[in-house]
Amino acid sequence: MHDPLVRPLLDELSHEYWTRYQRVLSAEELRAEMEHYPAQDFAAPHGELVLVLEDGEPVAGGAFRRRTEQELGDPARLARQSARRSDGSPAVRTAELKRIWTHSAHRRRGLARLVLAELERRAVERGYRRVYLTTGPRQPEAAGLYLATGYTPLFDTGTDPEEIGPLAFEKWLEVAS
Template sequence: MTALSARPLPASLEVRDVRLSDPLVEPLLAGLSVEYRARYHDLLTEEQHRAEMAHYAAEEFAPPVGALVLLLEHGAPVAGGAFRRRLEPELGETARLARADARDADGVPAVPTAELKRIWTHEAHRRRGLARRVLAELETRARALGYPRLYLTTGPRQPEAAGLYRATGYRPLSAAAAGAPADPATEQPFGPLPFEKWLTR
């Protein structure tokens, strides 16, 4: 387990907990939408894209089961992310799990698991370590809400995100998530890349 350190923020940056309905969240959602359309335009129809962006109810990203965090610079959102409680079966190979008791026989998390979603950094503010800071903030909040484990997926055309998760202690749950070519016997060539991380042992 790699703990992310939360270094003091520069004076120009502020961490803010928000609700999905907060107008400050709009740049995050719009930025993600542009990113997904650019990278997956040939894999997702417009209808599928809209369905993905609207898939989760606002209360899923609010305490006591979730959180949504923004990093603001001079009051404007520059990065953010959220988590919700994962109740659905997970992707990834069982043999790659850090602990055998992580899932039940149907692949559903057997321990309280926070699923990270909507991790975003404004394109003009990348390579500043902001995504790491968002991860640290989300991990702190998940731990405070009693989650021992985190789970996430990222897209196969987001190598920067996959690299960030590997570098910050997230365990790849598939060959492709580990950076190897997808195993055609167990993985879809353009399927999501799953990861997990235990906050407690």
């Protein structure tokens, strides 16, 4: 994500990750995580960046990119869904939501819900029918947001999140007829 308006949000997100995960992630691992996805993954036609601006300054944002069932690592699900189409094309298009963030000075105002809703709306416009995302085990606010907005956890919610690692969620998107 090369948009200069994204930089302040990503810088603060990096600081937040470091604060929460410095005992389990080295600075190098954190940097690698923040640079893991190429910017073009989040560009049209398969991805998009959403920013909320106030007085021209970014206060919240997020992005999505195309995600295949192979990347999601579920061969059984891939086999079930591929069987639905005779032309060999994937039966379900999945968008992966990434870097959903609200600047610390602007939290508790519903901006993350706004960003999620807009990302979902734009994903539907691009033909996606499902969204997938992960959050870290030390981000209970994010997990709570995803549960409150209709996301299904793809993990046992009774297990200590620290034992699970990244917490995966999915949501099937409603498509207007």
